[in-house]
Amino acid sequence: MSLGRVKLKRPWLIAVFVIEISAFATPDFQNDIRPVLARHCFKCHGPDEKTREANLRLDVPPKEGLLIKLIDRINHKNPDEIMPPTSAKKPLLESQKQLLVEWIQAGAKYTKHWAFIPPKAYSLPKIRQPSWPSNDLDYFILARLEANGQTPAPEANRYKLIRRLSLDLIGIPPTLEEIREFVEDSKPNAYERLVDRLLDRPEYGEHWALPWLDLARYADTNGYEKDRPRSIWPWRNWVINAINEDLPFNQFTIEQIAGDMLPEATQSQRIATGFHRNTMVNEEGGIDPLEFRFYAMVDRVNTTATTWLGLTLGCAQCHTHKFDPVPHRSYYEMMAFLNNSTEPELSLFTPEQKKQKKITENQIINQLSHLPIDQASYEAWLKSKKRTSVSWHTIIPTKMKANIGWLELLEDQSIFARGDTSKHDTYEFEFKDLPENITGLRLEALPDERLPKGGPGRAYYEGPKGDFFLSEIAIHSDGNSLEITSGTENYAKQWIGSGKSSAMAAVDGDLQTGWSASGREGKHSQAVWQLAKPLTTSAIKLQLDFSRHYSASLGRFRLSVTTQNPPFKAKELPGDIEELLTKRDEMRNQADRNKLRLYYIKNAKENSKAREKIYKLYKKLPSPPTTLVMQERPVSHLRVTHRHDRGEFLSPREIVDPKVLPFLPPLDKDMPRNRLGFAYWLVDPKNPLTSRVVVNRLWSALFGEGIVKTTDDFGYTGAYPTNLELLDWLAIEFIRQGWSQKKILRLILTSSTYRQESQMGFRLSAEQIRDSTLKVSNLLHQKIGGQSVFPPQNKSIGEGIYGGSSWKTSSGADQYRRSLYTYRKRSMPYAMHGTFDAPSHETCVARRETSNTPLQALTLLNDRFFIEASRTLGTWATQQPDENIIVINALFQRCLTRLPNAIEQQAMESFYKKTYARFSSGELDASVFAGSSKGDVKTQATWTALARVLLNTHEFITRN
Known part of the structure; x- marks a missing residue:
């Protein structure tokens, strides 16, 4: 929409800020103007009519002539009249003022927000280097580079590529054998086959489950003060399996939002609904369960919006969104879709357990029915109980x-x-x-x-x-x-x-x-x-x-x-047994007599010895794990949803019906107005957000930054895409390929864009740092799935936690499982993970922040986990039959994937010799470094020290 040419009352104002307008391109509303208005103006002149001032609304085209006043106010000399007001502490830069003036001079054209219109099917752009693209994705990157007068970087060497791919796809570095196999593979499709091998590895599902668990705020405890344990790890296992099986993302979504509502829902689909059972639960004394159920619903709405829509919907809990077009009422209309479920616990009998349970129960019944009883004692019991019944x-x-x-x-x-x-x-x-x-x-x-x-x-x-x-x-x-x-x-x-x-x-x-x-x-x-x-x-x-x-x-x-x-x-006595005892014997049928006899056999003190064998059978009955799931309430007992004034539980207002956000495509008429219909709406190809949000998160994971930098905010204040054409092309391609994450990842990974040399890198996640350390030291226990485990950590960490620490270190190989399986206690996260910026899992996290602190360096250097890994690497090096220089190279490559250059090799040789001499002279205590090694303590200690150096390098904890 355009306001047309505006006749200016003060043309000199334009002259002050615009020189040779014709020489510059017209400011783009989406990229240049809306972000300025959103950050500086919408709070007082945006969608929220309750806080709107001067009856001026700037998120939609205002009445003709009002924008001229805008120019006057943003340049006003009087501090009491200037906009934004000085009290807002958000002054406009001179460059931003100039953009606004140029935009108004050009006709002040408003366009709909890019994220709220369907992705456009762009044709492949024209390029000047047709030999560079490996697939269609590269055309969009190369066209942008050429437009900026740039050229692509050369392809990275094979050592970098296999490390990059391994860390990106399975979360751990490659082994020496895997490196050698790829580097020496002379076939033309060696790289593509490596991608396929890694995509097929079970570790792929483990690695890619992690960002989804961040979104789902998965934890093994309830949170808040008491933070008691819960059993929901089967849902985490479901996520791993679903990703490994490449369950299409639309089905992945539907099963997690409403799997219980699918026709003849399977146990697996019911487990999937644990996604929204990851909300925290308050068990503090004196709380109102209904109040905290309401706040759990708030969390579910916010999490859904962030995960699938990339929107900061939480702002609308208390009032109409200050920036995005989300009315206060719409927040609760969306909540109404999710607000009609009960929250049971599901017992998970495996087919084998079900079979064993049936066999054991039949054995119990059979043995009970054949237990010998003393008839006189039985008659006496009947007579005694009848008298008092x-x-x-x-x-x-x-x-x-x-x-x-x-x-x-x-x-x-x-x-x-x-x-x-x-x-x-x-x-x-x-x-x-x-x-x-x-x-x-x-x-x-x-x-x-x-x-x-x-x-x-x-x-x-x-x-x-x-x-x-x-x-x-x-x-x-x-x-x-x-x-x-x-x-x-x-x-x-x-x-x-x-x-x-x-x-x-x-x-x-x-x-x-x-x-x-x-x-x-x-x-x-x-x-x-x-x-x-x-x-x-x-x-x-x-x-x-x-x-x-x-x-x-x-x-x-x-x-x-x-x-x-x-x-x-x-x-x-149970009521039915007492009722039978009140009958005369002639009034009892055979079924009644059998029931009384069986009760006597199972419960009478006189028969306790005879029942000992049966008690042993009861102990054989399988005890299945449980998990938290969702279950829809019947239509006859729908839960009412209210709008809550100011977002307060104690201020319910009018009843609202389930409705999707008004600025997005409506729910299909054939869809039910419940969780299942809502799930289908989220992944409806007509929804302009979901596919964009998902592929942007994948891009961010692989390149360190999304095409939209704000992966959790596609609204007005979010970043504009650095390449909208590419984002839309990927979003459409994702849907076209059946919402397959593996296919879209393979497309990106096999592009020339991904394979470029890079001088910059980004730090590995907390879990990747620990898992990489386990992998290179041969400590990693690669069991897939199962309950959460407790790796060793300092007992003092639990001091001050409600009820004390419940951290009971796992035994054996469970101490060395992947970090994905580490027990997540919300009030006491695993210390090493917290040090390296893992979230607390209390709320949905779409992107982790990365800090750089001395504590991280001290952890890598002194934490007993890293010391143990260094000793294990030192033991491996000690056991190698080759001469030192060969072992040094192998140790270096084991940790960093590549071979050392001449300077690095010389430095390590020198370090080895000097360190060994210090241990030999007694300057350093070799037993402290070597630990409980039974071999040559000085040699073991020296290799341990060198391994410790490699595990503390920037390169080890960085993805190139």
């Missing part, structure tokens, strides 16, 4: 509700609670057509494998898993509260806070006391209450209150009443 009638509610979440009636007439929980949960029930003269009520707390630790409670964070705490139970009839005279339980935790846990404590009117069966998770418990008077009406209302400093409501339970005369007590 009470006939209970299970009651079915005509209405039931929870304050949040919902309740379901199961086939066995038990009730199952679903949805969210809070610190103050309430279940309400109405019952009609009850038996006459009810004298007591029974509540059975039932185990269920769907609940934390098997239930019966729903406590998961902060409190004991599977626990519940019934604060109060109240029964009303005809508007009157029914008096309860006694209450018993078959089990209660001895002390809860300052009071004893019991059934009677749940009817004392005090929410701070109650009944808990903590410590009996995964088992049946029950409480029984006697009414002061038999109930004369057939309808009652029942309320269960669960109030604790953590979520502690019941997950599965059954309610029953009796009309028998008291007294009666809670029993260890």
